[in-house]
Amino acid sequence: MRVIVTRPQREAQQWVLDLSAQGLQAVALPLIEVGPVHDTADVVRAWQHLGDYVGVMFVSGNAVDYFFRSNSALAPVFIGSIATKTRAWATGPGTARALLRQGVAPERLDAPPVDASQLDSEALWQVVGPQVQPGDRVLIVRGGDSLGSAAASSNAAQGAGRDWFANRVMQAGGRPEFVMAYQRGAPEFGSQARELAQQAATDGSVWLFSSTQAVVNLSTCLPGQSWAGARAVATHPRIAAAARQAGFGVVQESRPTLPELVACFKLMQQTAH
Template sequence: MTFKPDAHAVQRPRPDWPVLVVTRPAEQAGAWLQALSARGCEAVSLPLIGIAPLADPEGIRQLWQSAAHDACWMFVSANAVHHAFAQQGGQPWPSGLLAAATGPGTVHALLERGVPAAQVVAPPADAAQYDSEHLWSLLAAMPWRGRRVAVVRGEEGRDWLASQWQEAGADVRFVPAYRRVMPDPGQLAAFWQQWAARKHVWSFSSSEAIRHLVGSLPDVPWHLESAICSHPRIAETARRCGFVDVQECKPEPADVADMLQKWQHRTL
C-alpha cells in the first residue's frame, strides 16, 4: 500500500499555530480533513494503519451463511462493517440478529448498509466514552447463555469484550474481516522531513499506530510533541512512548478541533 502523507494537507489559518496530524486510515482521512478545515484547523493526513482486504475472505462468507443462527455481531470499526458487508452476497440482515458497535462512525456504517436502528446496540452519541466497557454495560443484562456471538474485526484485536460474553455463557468467535498494513518506515521518515520545521499535534485513535510511529522514528524528540488521543488507554500508550503533552477527547472531528483550538490558545 502506498501512503502519501502530504496529499490531503489543507491551508493553515495562522502560520504560528500547529498542524494537526490525522493518523486515521486513509479511507476516513478525507472526511476528517474536510470537517477540520471547516472549523479553521490546518490538518495533514498520515495514515499509520492501512486497511486492506483479506487474501481469503471465506471466514466472512461463512459468517453470513450462519447469520440466522447468531444472536449478535460486534463490529469493532466502520472498516469492519465495510469489509464484512462486501461479502454479504445479497443476503438480508436477519430480523433476530443484533449489531453491536462502540462508536457513532460504526453505527453510521451499519445504518447505511440497511441494519435496522432498533437492532443496533451502541453507546449514545453524547456518551463520555466510546469503548467496549460502555458497550458491555448495555449488553450485560441480556440473556447470553448458549447464544452465538461473533466479533468482526481485523486479524488481531482486544479480547476484553469477548471475555465478558464468554463469562456470561455465550459462544464467541472472532471473525477477521480485513488486515492491517503498516506504512514503511521510509515513508514516515519522508513525512517527518517534510514537516519537521512545524509544530505538530498528533491525533491518535490506535495504540498500535503510536508504537509503530515512535519505533520507526527513534530520533524524533517525542517529548516535545503533543498528542490528542481518543481513549485513556491510547493516551497512556502515548505517554509511555515519550509524549508529555497528551490530551484526551472523543474521536470526532468537531471534538478534536475544539481540543486543538483550546491547545492553540493555551500556547499563545
C-alpha cells in the same frame, strides 16, 4: 498549529475535510494501511450462519465495510423485516454510521449513547450485555495484523477492548466467536511522509491518534526519533498511554466526536500562544 491525522487513508481524508471546515489546519499522515483478507472463507461462512448469533459486534468502521463487502447477498439479516434475533452492535458513532450506510435498519442497531463517557467496547457492553443469555452465540468482527506488521507487538493493547468484550460474553454464559474481516499493516514511509513526521515532532503540530497501532507504527517507522517536544490528542485512555510510552511530551485525551476534538485542539492552540 497543524493537526496530523493518522487514521487509514480514507478516514484520514474525511477527518481532514471535517477539521478544515472548523477552521483548523489539518493534514493526513496515515499510519495504518487496511486491506481485505486473502481468504474470505471464514467471513462467507459467518454470513451463511448469521441468524445463529444473538448479536454481531463490529470493532470499527473498517470491520463493517470489509465484512459487508464479502456478503454475496447470502443473508440480509440486518435489513428489512426478516424475523431474526440477530442484532448489529457498534462500538461508537463512526461504526454505527458505517452500518447505516450498509443498509442496516436503525431498529436493529445497538451502540453506546453519544454522550457516554467513553465510546468503546466497555460502553457497548453496558447497552447490549442484558441481551446475552446463557448459550447465546456472539460474533465479533475484527481486523488482524498483516504478516510482518510493525504493530505485531501492540496486539495485546489493540485487542484489549474486543477481548474484554469476549470475556464479558463468556461470563454471561454466552459463546463469543471471532472472524477476521480485514487486515491492518504498517505504511511504507516515503521521503515526503518522513519529512512531514520529523517536522511535526518539533514544530508545534498536534498528532491525532485513534489507535494504539498508529502510535507503534510511527515509532517503528522513525526509530530513534525523539517525541519529547511533540503534542498529541488521543481518543481513548489506552491510546493516550501508548503515546506517553512512546515519549510524547504532551498528551491530551478527548472523546472521538468532532465537536469535542475541535474544542480540544482549539484549547491547545490558545494555550500555545
